[in-house]
Structures are given as C-alpha cells and as structure tokens.
Amino acid sequence: MHDDARVDELAITVIGHDRPGIIADVAEVLAGLGMNLTDSTMTRLRGHFAMTLICGGPGAEAGTPAIEDVEAALAPLTADGTLATTVRKVGPEGTPEPPGGHYVLSVHGADRLGIVASVARGLAEFGGNITDLTTRLSGDLYVLVAELDLPAGADVDAIGERLEAVSRALGVEVALRPAETDVL
Amino acid sequence: MTGVVDWSVEDLGRQGVVRPVVRAPAAVLSMAGEVVDPDDPAVLQLAADLVATMRVSPGCVGLAAPQVGVSAQVFAVDVTGHPKVRTVHGTFVLCNARLVEASQWQKGREGCMSVPDLTGDVKRAGRVVVAGELPGGGEIEITTNAFEARALQHEIDHCAGLLFLDRVAGAHAIHTRKVYL
Ligand SMILES: [Zn+2]
Numbered sequence: 120m121h122d123d124a125r126v127d128e129l130a131i132t133v134i135g136h137d138r139p140g141i142i143a144d145v146a147e148v149l150a151g152l153g154m155n156l157t158d159s160t161m162t163r164l165r166g167h168f169a170m171t172l173i174c175g176g177p178g179a180e181a182g183t184p185a186i187e188d189v190e191a192a193l194a195p196l197t198a199d200g201t202l203a204t205t206v207r208k209v210g211p212e213g214t215p216e217p218p219g220g221h222y223v224l225s226v227h228g229a230d231r232l233g234i235v236a237s238v239a240r241g242l243a244e245f246g247g248n249i250t251d252l253t254t255r256l257s258g259d260l261y262v263l264v265a266e267l268d269l270p271a272g273a274d275v276d277a278i279g280e281r282l283e284a285v286s287r288a289l290g291v292e293v294a295l296r297p298a299e300t301d302v303l
Numbered sequence: 304m305t306g307v308v309d310w311s312v313e314d315l316g317r318q319g320v321v322r323p324v325v326r327a328p329a330a331v332l333s334m335a336g337e338v339v340d341p342d343d344p345a346v347l348q349l350a351a352d353l354v355a356t357m358r359v360s361p362g363c364v365g366l367a368a369p370q371v372g373v374s375a376q377v378f379a380v381d382v383t384g385h386p387k388v389r390t391v392h393g394t395f396v397l398c399n400a401r402l403v404e405a406s407q408w409q410k411g412r413e414g415c416m417s418v419p420d421l422t423g424d425v426k427r428a429g430r431v432v433v434a435g436e437l438p439g440g441g442e443i444e445i446t447t448n449a450f451e452a453r454a455l456q457h458e459i460d461h462c463a464g465l466l467f468l469d470r471v472a473g474a475h476a477i478h479t480r481k482v483y484l
Contacts, residue, residue, distance in 0.1 A: 163479075223471070223472070223473055223474075225468050225469050225471060227327060227328065227466065227468045228328045251474035252474050253475060255421060257418070257419075257421055258326065258420065259326075259328060260326070260327045260328050260418065261328075262468055262477060264471055264473070264474045264476065264477055265474055266473050266474045292333050292466075292469065294469040294470070296470075298472075298473060299426065299472075
C-alpha cells in the first residue's frame, strides 16, 4: 500500500573536493525547490567535503519533488566531476525506544585493520546502538569516539569486560563512561 | 615546608636537558606512572628536564614524565600569561600529585604535545585542590582555578596513563587542530 498523502523526506549526500560555497550552492538549490533543509551534518574527512542531509518537502499538497528534479537541479554542482551527490526518498522514522543509558566510548591506539569492526561488533552483541561516531587517523594514532545508547537493563559491566577483551586483542586503549547531559 | 611560589627550578641546581616528546600511540602514555621519591637525584634531574623541555616548546603549559618516556608521577606546569588563567603559581613541578577537591565543572578545549594534531572538549573542574610533593621541597597543597586547574588535571591524568582522548565529551568533541598553539 502506498499512501500518497504521506510526506516523504529526501536524503541527500554531497561528497568531494572542498571549496568555498558548496553549502551555499546546495542550500540554494534546495530552497529553489521549496525544500526545507532540516537535519544535516557536514564535516571534512581527510580534507574531503562530506555532507549528509535530510530535507522535507514543501507540504502535503505539493508533495516531495521528484528525485529526478532534485538531481537535475544539483547537476551543475557535479558537472566538473569534483563533487558527487546522491538523492533518495526516505519514509518518516518512528520514535525510537527510549534508551537505557547514553554512553561515550573512546578508543585510541596504533592504527590497525579492524578496530572499528571489532569494537562496533562487541557493542552490537549487547544491543548497543552507536548514535554518533567520529574516527581520526593522525600519524600512527587511530582515534575512535562514539556515543551510544544501551538498551534498558543492559549489563554495563559485561559490556565493559567485552570491550576490555577487544582492546587487549587489538592493543588499543578503551574508555566507556556515561555521557553527561547538563541542562542549564 | 616551602610554598609552591617559593619553589624554583633554579634551586634544583641542575641543568635541565631538553628531551624528545613521545607521541601517542606510545605505550608509556597509557601506563600508570610509578610513585617517586621527590628527593631522589634522578627525580630532581627529571624535574629540571621537564621544565627545560616545556620552556622550549611553544605554547606548552604543562609536561608530564610519561611524555618524555618516563613512567613516573612527575609533571611540570606553567600557565603564566595564558589568557584563560585566573590564579597562577608560576613554574612548578609536582611529584605524586592527586586531586583532593574538585568542583565547578566546565567544558573546555585541550590539546597535548603527545597528540599534536587533535584537540578535544573535556569537562574539568574549574576549582581544585591538588596535593603533591615538590622535588626537594616537601609536601604541598595547591588551591587553584580556571586554566591552571585544567592544566593540573590534564597532567595528573598523564601520570595515571590517561590522555584527554579518554575523556572527550562526545563523538563531536574531537577536532583536527588547525593552528599550532
Ligand atoms: Zn598532554
């Protein structure tokens, strides 16, 4: 069943060579189509421009613009081959289960294959959901910082032991601690 | 017992040697440092070396023994002239330092000579009481605040085998350093 009245959102990625004005160009294209740039994140990854955003359509009556129209409007940005964009429709997300706890995980050590895979798998086995992740390679030093939600009733000590085992196997340092939320 | 402001690196009577600063992921940075005898001649020399190395390193406001490859609870601090200071005790070295009181927690951005390309937002106490021993100068207690308090906590962490990376506030709290301070 397809519900045409439902307002889909568009998920857009823009990745490539950084230069001044990329965000201005993208935002103008979306504004021109009546799209609201709602949640977005942009950073530079090893110098590459990297942006991911979700935007909502102009309203239920008008509907979300066709993907082809958005792609056509973004085409001038990608014409010289230095930027790549993707556009796809995504349905609305439900409200997630309230987490049992919010934690910050730091991992650092000598760079080697499989750090993220091993750590993330260890968390996933306990139902830990990574909500934000940054990794950086700086010389020989590999750094991972993740924020994660643990399910209600999760055995935090067992997760800590699992991460300790992973860190020993990888020869890296691991610190897991509750995230602090200051409400001022 | 001398106060920390009366203590002077010159009183050690030793020429400090500038030592190479080790960078993460060196294992020594993640090991808890040994408790030291603050009157041991080797510790007095280490204290002089830490001050000498700190002084030749631009923007360096603190340096701990593990950062020069020595797994020991000794560090040098000097935040004089830094814009975020309030209380300043000048140049001093502490052995076997521990946090006695900590309050007024606040987030601030930190860098580290052993992690030269990254900075991180770390919550630290804005007011601390730190107990420790001056090299050749006995047991002391320092009450300080603001940036000097942050520097002390950062260096005490080094002596416990911790880096600011172990305490960053979240996934978006590490940054690639743009300017070398
Ligand atoms: Zn440091």
